[in-house]
Amino acid sequence: MNITVFGMGIIGSRCADNWQQAGETVTRWNRTPKELSDFVADAAEAARTSDVLSFYLKDAQALRSVFEQIRPVLGTRHLLMNHSTIDLPTTLWLAEQCAAIGCAFVDAPFTGSKIAATDGKLMYYLAGADAAVARAEKILTPTASAMIPMGACGNATVIKLATNLIAACQIQALSEALGLSLAHGISKEAFEQVITQHGTASALAKMKLPGMLTGDFDTHFSLDNMRKDSVYALEFAQQMGLSLPAMSTVSRRMTELCQEGLAAQDYTALASPYLS
Numbered sequence: 611m612n613i614t615v616f617g618m619g620i621i622g623s624r625c626a627d628n629w630q631q632a633g634e635t636v637t638r639w640n641r642t643p644k645e646l647s648d649f650v651a652d653a654a655e656a657a658r659t660s661d662v663l664s665f666y667l668k669d670a671q672a673l674r675s676v677f678e679q680i681r682p683v684l685g686t687r688h689l690l691m692n693h694s695t696i697d698l699p700t701t702l703w704l705a706e707q708c709a710a711i712g713c714a715f716v717d718a719p720f721t722g723s724k725i726a727a728t729d730g731k732l733m734y735y736l737a738g739a740d741a742a743v744a745r746a747e748k749i750l751t752p753t754a755s756a757m758i759p760m761g762a763c764g765n766a767t768v769i770k771l772a773t774n775l776i777a778a779c780q781i782q783a784l785s786e787a788l789g790l791s792l793a794h795g796i797s798k799e800a801f802e803q804v805i806t807q808h809g810t811a812s813a814l815a816k817m818k819l820p821g822m823l824t825g826d827f828d829t830h831f832s833l834d835n836m837r838k839d840s841v842y843a844l845e846f847a848q849q850m851g852l853s854l855p856a857m858s859t860v861s862r863r864m865t866e867l868c869q870e871g872l873a874a875q876d877y878t879a880l881a882s883p884y885l886s
């Protein structure tokens with residue numbers, strides 16, 4: 611199989627490695643050129659090289675921009691899989707554009723961060739036509755520990771935004787609880803002991819708490835990427851006539867912290883105002 615991976619950020623670079631280790635022929639593309647032996651700088655040329663095109667780009671704007679660059683070379687042999695977290699209108703637009711060209715498209719975002727990507731253990735949500743999803747499942751295996759079929763195109767995008775809403779609000783809640791406890795003089799050790807045994811101790815809380823306690827915000831998933839996902843969720847909620855008060859507040863907080871210079875840090879930097 612020939613596969614081109616678009617986006618050599620935290621996740622795309624690791625998935626490309628996993629496909630290569632599984633024996634696939636990989637081509638890598640990134641907006642900012644990289645010195646890699648399998649790197650192709652021209653997006654259209656990178657798309658021409660492979661039948662399978664896999665996208666781990668930052669946002670909807672990046673997807674639309676790269677799609678326009680590769681559009682002239684797309685054909686019926688191609689399968690496009692979008693793994694970037696984007697907004698619903700862009701997912702539906704991509705599906706429409708691919709249908710018009712005659713290439714297959716799978717709405718395929720994922721959960722799992724730097725470590726899961728390194729270990730080939732991402733969990734994907736797969737939406738689209740059955741045949742395309744079945745093809746995607748086989749291809750994604752070296753990068754995945756689980757794949758959940760989601761039905762019609764767009765469903766995977768929405769469930770991804772919904773789960774990130776939980777993650778962002780949970781980390782904000784954890785940060786506020788930490789702040790309150792530290793302000794009263796409760797030790798970090800005691801806080802950790804309580805939280806990791808408490809009913810609210812999710813896998814996410816257990817994974818993220820050690821870094822939050824020490825102020826280690828090494829980036830697994832950036833604050834700016836979580837912020838943009840909150841914007842997509844809020845835009846979608848507005849279209850649906852839904853109010854998301856917790857997400858609105860956390861989104862504003864993330865925007866402020868990004869403006870204060872924390873955009874590239876892990877989104878657990880939501881705890882930073884409570885550590886000083």
Ligand SMILES: NC(=O)c1ccc[n+]([C@@H]2O[C@H](COP(=O)([O-])OP(=O)(O)OC[C@H]3O[C@@H](n4cnc5c(N)ncnc54)[C@H](OP(=O)(O)O)[C@@H]3O)[C@@H](O)[C@H]2O)c1
Pocket residue numbers: 616617618619620621622640641642666667668669671672673675676693694695696720721722723724830831832835836839
């Ligand atoms: N990290 C996670 O834990 C995680 C988990 C679930 C979902 N996701 C989603 O997966 C996607 C990738 O995540 P990541 O953590 O790998 O992101 P990342 O490290 O921030 O990498 C983003 C990538 O997008 C490229 N890019 C940004 N703007 C672009 C543009 N206008 N045109 C073309 N390329 C552009 C960047 O290229 P440059 O090098 O040129 O900047 C880079 O390759 C994002 O949508 C993210 O929300 C991430």
